[in-house]
Amino acid sequence: MITDPLTSAARNELLVxxxxxxxxxxxxxxxxxxxxxxxxxLFSMARQEWFSAFAYMIADIATWVLFYGAISYVRRDAFFVxxxxxxxxxxxxxAVLLQALYVVGGYDRNTETRSLAYAMEHILAVIGAAxxxxxxxxxxxxxxxTMKPSRGVMLVSFIAFIPCSLGYRRLVRRxxxxxxxxxxxxxxGSGELAAGFYRAYHGSTNRQRLEFVDVERQRVGQxxxxxxxxxxxxxxxxxxxxxxxxxxxxxxxERVDRLRLDLLEMLxxxxxxxIRVYTLESFYETHWRHVPVHSIDPFWPLQMGFQLARNSPYxxxxxxxxxxxxxxxxxxxxxxxxxxxxxxxxxxGRPVLFRQVRIGCExxxxxxxxxxxxxHRPTDETEDIYTRDGDPRITKLxxxxxxxxxxxxxxxxxxxxxxxxxxxxxxEWTKCAERYExxxxxxHFRHLVKPGITGWAQVNYPYGESDADAxxxxxxxxxxxRHYSLxxxxxxxxxxxxxxxxxxxx
Numbered sequence: 436m437i438t439d440p441l442t443s444a445a446r447n448e449l450l451v452x453x454x455x456x457x458x459x460x461x462x463x464x465x466x467x468x469x470x471x472x473x474x475x476x477l478f479s480m481a482r483q484e485w486f487s488a489f490a491y492m493i494a495d496i497a498t499w500v501l502f503y504g505a506i507s508y509v510r511r512d513a514f515f516v517x518x519x520x521x522x523x524x525x526x527x528x529x530a531v532l533l534q535a536l537y538v539v540g541g542y543d544r545n546t547e548t549r550s551l552a553y554a555m556e557h558i559l560a561v562i563g564a565a566x567x568x569x570x571x572x573x574x575x576x577x578x579x580x581t582m583k584p585s586r587g588v589m590l591v592s593f594i595a596f597i598p599c600s601l602g603y604r605r606l607v608r609r610x611x612x613x614x615x616x617x618x619x620x621x622x623x624g625s626g627e628l629a630a631g632f633y634r635a636y637h638g639s640t641n642r643q644r645l646e647f648v649d650v651e652r653q654r655v656g657q658x659x660x661x662x663x664x665x666x667x668x669x670x671x672x673x674x675x676x677x678x679x680x681x682x683x684x685x686x687x688x689e690r691v692d693r694l695r696l697d698l699l700e701m702l703x704x705x706x707x708x709x710i711r712v713y714t715l716e717s718f719y720e721t722h723w724r725h726v727p728v729h730s731i732d733p734f735w736p737l738q739m740g741f742q743l744a745r746n747s748p749y750x751x752x753x754x755x756x757x758x759x760x761x762x763x764x765x766x767x768x769x770x771x772x773x774x775x776x777x778x779x780x781x782x783x784g785r786p787v788l789f790r791q792v793r794i795g796c797e798x799x800x801x802x803x804x805x806x807x808x809x810x811h812r813p814t815d816e817t818e819d820i821y822t823r824d825g826d827p828r829i830t831k832l833x834x835x836x837x838x839x840x841x842x843x844x845x846x847x848x849x850x851x852x853x854x855x856x857x858x859x860x861x862x863e864w865t866k867c868a869e870r871y872e873x874x875x876x877x878x879h880f881r882h883l884v885k886p887g888i889t890g891w892a893q894v895n896y897p898y899g900e901s902d903a904d905a906x907x908x909x910x911x912x913x914x915x916x917r918h919y920s921l922x923x924x925x926x927x928x929x930x931x932x933x934x935x936x937x938x939x940x941x
Contacts, residue, residue, distance in 0.1 A: 487611055488542040494603050495536065499529050502599075503592045510588050524584050528568040532596075535564035538925045541604070544611065545722050547640065548604040552933070557604075558597055559929050565593045615683050619644035621674055623702075624688030625653070625667045630660040631729060632688045632715060637664075639723060643683060648674060650694060675701050678709055685712040724895070725910035726917060731877060736916075749921055757857055761850040768844055775806055775841065782832050783807065788845060793862035796885040801854040803862055804845035808833025840935050846888050858924045859887025860912040871905050878905075881912040884919065891915040891923065894930035 503525055539556045540546035547553060569589060622629055622645055629647055636645060647659045648671045655669040668674075678685070685705060694702075706712040713721070715730045779787045789807040792800050809828040829837070836842040849855040855862060860881045863871070871878045892911035896904070915923065 487544040487607055490607050491536075491542050491604060492533065494607075495533060495600060496529065498599050498603075499532060499592070499596055500525065502595045503528070503588070506592050506595070507585070507588050510585060510591075521584075524572055527571060528564075528589070531568040531571070532561065532564040535560040535567075536600075538922055539929055540926070548601075548608045554601055555933050555937070556929055557601055559932055561593055561597050561600075563929065565589070615643055618681060618683045619646045620684050620686050621678070621682045622647045622686045622688050623650060623671065623694075625649035625651075625657075625659065626689065628690075628715065628730070629688040632686070633660045633664055635719075635727075641722065646674075646682075650689065650698060671698065672701070675705060678705060682710065684710055686718050687712060687714050719910075720914060720917070724891075724914055726913035728876060728906060728909055728913070731913070733877070735877070736880060736883065747919075749919075752921075753856060753924070754853075757850050757853075760857060761847045765847050765851065768847070771841070772844055775836070775844070779806060779832060783810070783830050792865050793886065794865055794868045794882060795854055795862065796882060798879070798882050800865060801849070801862075803854075804848055806836055806842040806845060808836050808842050840889075840931075843888050850888065854885075856885040856887045858890055858927050859885050860890050860915065861893060861908070862886030867905075871902070871909075874902055875906055875909060877913075878909060880916065881909060883916055889927060889931040889934075891927055894927055894934055 507521070536542065536557070539560045540553070541548070541557060541560065548557075569586075572584065620643055622632065624632075625647055633645060633647070645665055647665055647667045649655055649667050649669055650671055652669045654667045657667050658664045659667055674681075675685075685702065687702070691699070702712050715727055719725055719727045719730075776787050787807060789805045789809075790802050791805075793803045795801045808830060810830060833842070846855060850857055863886075868878075890912070891914060892908040895911050896908050898904075915927075
């Protein structure tokens with residue numbers, strides 16, 4: 436028989452010590468409740484529309500002030516005469532930095548800040564902020580030497596800021612994603628509009644669930660878009676009553692004239708008092724940054740909220756910038772243009788330039804100039820109007836020029852003349868435009884602005900190879916027309932640099 440080496444007294448003493456070291460069941464339960472409450476409050480804040488922007492901005496300000504102050508102290512920056520000069524430089528640099536990150540969507544809740552594409556745009560934005568702030572500060576230093584901080588301190592501060600700001604953006608984005616993981620979007624509608632929205636959503640990067648509800652209860656129990664798609668439910672009143680607990684937002688995918696007046700009143704109260712109610716157009720613009728072609732009508736340009744206007748100050752400011760930039764760029768790029776002309780001539784002969792009639796603003800035709808990148812031969816009416824991936828007509832030099840977008844350098848002359856702008860929808864060949872206007876509703880809306888060398892569609896969607904691609908690119912062009920602004924143009928410029936650096940052209 437095996438005996439216990441511990442006496443009963445020793446066992447009792449161990450039990451007493453164990454009970455003193457370990458929390459009781461009630462204490463453990465209370466601790467878990469407190470922790471769950473804290474997590475609940477944090478997740479509740481993370482679900483708010485303003486949370487991401489507020490968290491990013493506070494973190495950016497604190498990080499920059501900490502880094503710049505600490506590095507200045509360590510490097511013993513003696514270029515400042517008084518603390519006021521240091522504060523002024525700090526504030527100026529911070530203002531430029533925040534504006535640059537705002538331009539690339541660094542404070543937008545819907546920006547996927549964990550993606551590689553955003554990381555590169557973030558880095559480019561910080562580099563741009565460093566260049567602009569240095570230009571402003573050292574220009575001022577020509578008149579006031581006290582406004583001339585150490586270049587080394589500025590450089591090291593910006594370098595340190597990049598990984599840190601990207602790191603906490605990933606953390607905040609993960610928190611936001613976790614806070615909405617168990618919540619869905621409530622889609623009001625069960626018809627073709629709702630089915631089309633489901634197909635678009637299913638093919639997007641969004642991962643939140645969708646729940647569809649039929650306000651007339653005619654399709655309850657059916658799949659919204661075939662087998663495997665969500666089942667349509669009913670009882671919208673109960674769902675709206677519990678909207679805070681289960682949903683991140685409401686999406687209206689039904690014609691307004693089919694909704695009861697009391698239901699419309701409930702949706703309005705939900706929008707102003709509880710969570711956001713999206714129309715299809717507003718959801719597409721907020722989350723995917725393009726406009727659904729199927730949801731607009733001939734009166735779409737007459738809606739309120741359009742930034743584009745004949746008397747808009749930015750309309751004239753943009754033309755002045757086009758003139759200044761194109762003239763300076765033509766002069767600076769002359770050596771590059773000369774090398775390309777000579778190389779193209781030696782490899783492919785004449786003509787070196789490609790000329791084609793394109794459609795401009797208000798449908799006015801003009802002749803566009805580009806470096807020739809394809810083999811020269813007489814135009815064949817049956818020839819494919821699209822340039823496809825691996826197209827045998829593209830020359831060896833043409834592949835490189837297209838990848839880096841250098842084939843478009845001669846278009847700077849079109850910009851200088853006023854035929855085009857630096858930024859705008861792609862200038863389409865007259866043959867393509869005629870075809871699209873017959874097949875694609877409201878295609879002519881894209882001619883409300885000047886075409887551009889680069890644009891929102893060009894940096895967000897691959898090169899078009901079909902009529903379906905033309906429809907997809909039109910969605911981005913319509914978004915550009917609706918949100919025509921300095922901020923959007925700056926974002927396109929940074930994305931274009933990203934495209935050129937990583938050779939995503941064709």
